[in-house]
Amino acid sequence: MQALVNLARAFLQIGAFSFGGGYAxxxxxxxxxxxxxxxxxxxxxxIIGISEMTPGPVAINFATFIGFKVGGFWGSALATGCVILxxxxxxxxxxxxxxxxxxxxxxxxxxxxxxxxxIALIASALLFVGKGAFLDAKSLIIAGxxxxxxxxxxxxVLTLIVGATLxxxxx
Amino acid sequence: xxGKLFLIFLQIGAFTFGGGYAxxxxxxxxxxxxxxxxTDQDFLNCLAxxxxxxxxxxxxxxxxxxxxxxxxxxxxxxxxxxxxxxxAIIIVVASFFNRFATLAPVQAAFRGMRxxxxxxMAYAVASLGKKTLHDKFSIIxxxxxxxxxxxxxxxxxxxxxxxxxxxxxxxxxxxxSS
Numbered sequence: 121m122q123a124l125v126n127l128a129r130a131f132l133q134i135g136a137f138s139f140g141g142g143y144a145x146x147x148x149x150x151x152x153x154x155x156x157x158x159x160x161x162x163x164x165x166x167i168i169g170i171s172e173m174t175p176g177p178v179a180i181n182f183a184t185f186i187g188f189k190v191g192g193f194w195g196s197a198l199a200t201g202c203v204i205l206x207x208x209x210x211x212x213x214x215x216x217x218x219x220x221x222x223x224x225x226x227x228x229x230x231x232x233x234x235x236x237x238x239i240a241l242i243a244s245a246l247l248f249v250g251k252g253a254f255l256d257a258k259s260l261i262i263a264g265x266x267x268x269x270x271x272x273x274x275x276x277v278l279t280l281i282v283g284a285t286l287x288x289x290x291x
Numbered sequence: 292x293x294g295k296l297f298l299i300f301l302q303i304g305a306f307t308f309g310g311g312y313a314x315x316x317x318x319x320x321x322x323x324x325x326x327x328x329x330t331d332q333d334f335l336n337c338l339a340x341x342x343x344x345x346x347x348x349x350x351x352x353x354x355x356x357x358x359x360x361x362x363x364x365x366x367x368x369x370x371x372x373x374x375x376x377x378x379a380i381i382i383v384v385a386s387f388f389n390r391f392a393t394l395a396p397v398q399a400a401f402r403g404m405r406x407x408x409x410x411x412m413a414y415a416v417a418s419l420g421k422k423t424l425h426d427k428f429s430i431i432x433x434x435x436x437x438x439x440x441x442x443x444x445x446x447x448x449x450x451x452x453x454x455x456x457x458x459x460x461x462x463x464x465x466x467x468s469s
Contacts, residue, residue: 135345135346136345136346137345138345138346138347170381170384173397173398173401174308174377174380174381174384175304175305175306175307175308175376175377175380176304176305176307176349176373176374176376176377176378176380176381177307177347177348177349177350177374177377178347179346179347179350180347180350180374180377180378180381181377181381184377184378184381184382184385185381185384185385188381188382188385188386189385193382196378196381196382196385197378200374200378203346204346204347204350204370204374206345206346207344207345207346207347207350207351207354208346208350208351208354208366208370210344210345210346211340211341211344211346211351211354211355211358211366212354212358212363212366214340214343214344214355215340215354215355215358215359215366216358218336218340219359225461226458226461228461229457229458229460229461230454230455230457230458231336231339231454231457232428232429232457232460232461233432233453233454233455233456233457233458233460234335234336234339234450234453234454234457235332235335235336235339235423235429236423236424236429236430236432236433236436236453237339237432237433237436237449237450237452237453237454238335238338238339238342238450239335239416239419239420239423239424239433240432240433240434240435240436240437240440240449241312241338241342241436241440241446241449242312242315242338242412242415242416242419243416243433243437244437244440244441245312245313245412246312246409246412246413246416247441249312249313249405249408249409249412250409252405253405253406253408253409254406254409255402259402259405259406260406262403262406262407263406263407263409263410266406266407266410266411267410270410270411270414275320276306276316276317276320276411277302277306277317279407279410279411280306280308280404280407280408280411282407283403283404283405283406283407283408284400284401284403284404284407285400285403286403287399287400287401287402287403287404288396288399288400288403289403290399290403291398291399291402291403
């Protein structure tokens with residue numbers, strides 16, 4: 121029981137303080153993992169590896185994995201629920217405020233600054249992904265094929281599957 | 292619509308490899324282009340606000356878009372959809388094969404997927420950029436923000452700065468036009 125309470129408390133805290141999303145919460149996670157001894161050093165890095173290889177937010181991956189070790193399926197459900205609880209509540213509050221104030225002139229002005237900044241955020245993520253993606257000539261070929269497929273209107277998910285298939289064939 | 296919302300975010304959750312921003316093209320296509328539920332401007336507003344809160348971007352965006360379309364129920368359905376695939380996959384990984392990530396074919400598949408992810412995101416940046424960066428002001432703000440992000444400034448600091456600039460500049464324009 122105490123183990124589950126610790127689990128819930130730790131993941132509530134991780135969710136509430138992981139600004140910047142994704143890998144920004146790794147230091148917070150390490151702190152809690154070391155405090156309770158949930159994972160060995162090797163396991164910790166294994167999960168980071170698995171997170172890169174599987175879809176979905178890193179936070180959810182860690183919560184599910186550690187939760188499973190501590191309390192099986194329900195441990196997973198508890199930790200995952202806790203890690204997203206605070207963010208979801210905050211987003212709902214923001215959403216409610218925003219729909220009430222959307223047409224207020226000063227909110228509009230702020231959004232005029234935020235929209236270009238958001239594009240910059242996506243662009244900087246793009247550069248980060250590019251650094252890990254283009255390591256050899258083969259990756260340029262895959263990118264070229266993916267570009268042509270996207271241009272022709274292929275569904276993004278199918279494009280990813282084509283990329284994965286090419287990866288298995290070429291590497 | 293709730294069912295469709297769930298399925299769309301389930302799909303998004305299942306295919307967001309490479310971090311939160313990799314799902315931007317997927318959401319844009321499903322929610323803006325195909326369903327026409329949001330305009331690109333609305334979508335960018337959603338992203339800007341979703342990343343002002345702590346937590347995973349995919350979850351926050353799901354919550355925000357779900358709320359915008361169908362209130363609290365919409366938010367819950369979208370979050371559930373976005374979280375479920377990785378939850379299920381990790382349960383399987385945790386119970387059966389710990390060493391899944393080190394299998395050679397799995398690694399090859401992901402190496403192949405990365406350039407495809409890059410192209411997807413590049414398309415999203417280009418299409419959103421074309422619609423939003425149509426005056427000197429927004430281009431300058433975008434360039435400045437990108438520069439600061441590359442220098443390693445935290446996301447929320449850059450967002451606060453950009454919001455402040457938008458506010459100040461709008462205020463000046465109001466004053467000069469009246």
